[in-house]
Amino acid sequence: MHFDVLTLFPEMFEGFLGSSIMKRAIDQGLVTTSVVNFREYSTNKHRTVDDTPYGGGGGMVLKPEPLFRAVEDLTKDEPVRPPVLMMSPQGTPYTQKKAEELARHDRLILLCGHYEGFDERIREHLVDEEISIGDFVLTGGELPAMVLMDSVIRLIPGVLGNESSAETDSFTTGLLEYPQYTRPAEFRGWRVPDVLLSGHHAEIDRWRRRQALKRTLERRPDLLESAELTEEDRAWIREMTQGNGGRKD
Structure with a gap:
């Protein structure tokens, strides 16, 4: 199974993916990952990925261009685009059943937000599903993405060694x-x-x-x-x- 993670802070995933069951799954070739800083897909020389919201208000909003360009580049050779999941407190509450459902896919793309949130056009035209790990707000989507990856990866046959553990x-x-x-x-x-x-x-x-x-x-x-x-x-x-x-x- 392959995970593409789009984040502004790829270094946050180094310890997570380099330890314990996650590391073992990767070392055994059961899981592959690509942690991408979507700032690289910004369309201006300053690598800007956010801007002030139309209509006023506090905080900054993630622009659509970098995320659309990143997903389109990562999937340009795919005949069918894999599911694009947004980590969001507005999403569907995450459950074990959802983890089991996601574990049936060969590839998932996870969007980790930051700042005030996403431009609504990302939700409407790029994302297949929004997922929430609870009724609280975090600084960004990186920790929810790790939670999702952990819960899905441990369901992949061979990862735990003893298959009855997950059952x-x-x-x-x-x-x-x-x-x-x-x-x-x-x-x-x-x-x-x-x-x-x-x-x-x-x-x-x-x-x-x-x-x-x-x-x-x-x-x-x-x-x-x-x-x-x-x-x-x-x-x-x-x-x-x-x-x-x-x-x-």
């Missing part, structure tokens, strides 16, 4: 992830649940499913409205909500 993450199943434990079996008097030490895989799966349901019910009950639940799940949730929340299975 059981929070939100992938529609539920929050169940509690995890490792050695020692007892620490300061706190024991790992006996079922996890039993070696009985069916019982372990059952315990994990119910713990995921319990945690989701307690912390993010809104997720249960769209989660894929079995009749057994629904019966257990009813039992939990009717005052039997102290059970340990």
Whole structure:
């Protein structure tokens, strides 16, 4: 999979792409990236990429010419232009389902804004989708772009090594992830649940499913409205909500 990132601050991506799972994915050839300073596509000698807004107001607005020229240059050999995504607080809230959808593409182009925002013609005629990582405002789109890249890259087969890791993450199943434990079996008097030490895989799966349901019910009950639940799940949730929340299975 290939990512083109258009930003005024390409140096922000050096540590991100040179560390941890991102670096490993790139070293293995599973991911390629091109971080482009779109100032290089400015049409004047001063390399200006922004200007004051028509009608007045504070801040500076990103001009359309540099971004249009950058995207058109990067995609000139593509028979079909890959999706162009704008990182924006006005965009669609980002979810795990959206990450899974984006991971099916071979290439994505990410636009990282700065200053007051984008000329509206960029939104209307260049961008395929606007994406927001939350209801708050950041200095620029670089951090949201990194969040998107991280969440998508880890879904690419071979990146994590253990494919089941991504399958059981929070939100992938529609539920929050169940509690995890490792050695020692007892620490300061706190024991790992006996079922996890039993070696009985069916019982372990059952315990994990119910713990995921319990945690989701307690912390993010809104997720249960769209989660894929079995009749057994629904019966257990009813039992939990009717005052039997102290059970340990």
